[in-house]
Amino acid sequence: MSSSETGLPDGWEVRRSNTKNLPYYFHASTKDSRWEPPAGTDSDKLKTYMAQHHSSKGVAPAAFAATEGKIRCAHLLVKHRDSRRPASWREPNITRTKEEARDLIQIYQGQIRAYEEGAPNDDPKSLSELATTESDCSSARKGGDLGFFGQGDMQKEFEQAAFALKKGEVSDIVETASGIHLIQRLVRHEHASI
Incomplete structure (x- = not known):
């Protein structure tokens, strides 16, 4: 895998963690490893590479079993920039304002609504499709799937919105200390991934 393909700086590569079954970034010479991409990464190239090689459609690990x-x-x-941790796999240093983040999520919300309603739109996409390339959470690798969680496991605002959703429903915009979210309650599938 060449750095020109991944968009990572020279010496860096994408590897998969055996314990978490998630991709991470590794520098062979320095033995540095990290979950977030190193400075100097070409975010667009990395996004394309991750969508092609590290999307885990069809994978349903044990952590995703119903409880x-x-x-x-x-x-x-x-x-x-005011998020609790203003960095992600897409950008090592997030500088956008809260207003810019809200504008972005409103665009994504429109694409998701168009997809859900089958309405005409320039680029209708499911939440899972958008999360894979646009989400600033490491769950992007799994189409945004957070697995199963209970009361008290998530930030209060996130949890309240999530538990209020019907199966398959997408929330309105939700703000937490982590940033701005759109949440979709997933329908349980016994023998298939989402």
Whole structure:
């Protein structure tokens, strides 16, 4: 894998963690490893590479098994410079304002609504499709899928919105200390991934 293909700076490569079954960034010479891309990464190239090689459609690890009282959701997160941790796999240093983040998520919300309603739109997409390339959360690798969680597992605002959703429903815009989210409550599938 060449750095020109991944968009990573020279010496960096994408590897997969055996314990978490998630991609991470590794520098062979320095042995540096990290979840977030290193400075100097070409975000557009990395996005394309990750969508092609590290999307995990069809993979349903044990952590995604249903448990009593828990729900399963996916989300799309847009961080801003005032987020709790203004960095992501897409951008090592997020500088957009909260207003810019809100504008972006409103565009994504329109694309998702058009997809859900089958309405005409320039670029209708599912939340999962958008999360894979646009979400600032590492769950992007799984189409935004957070697996099952219960009361008290997530930030309060996120949890309240998630538990209020019907299966398959997408939330309105939700703000937390992490950034700005769109959340979709997933329908349980016993023998298939989402």
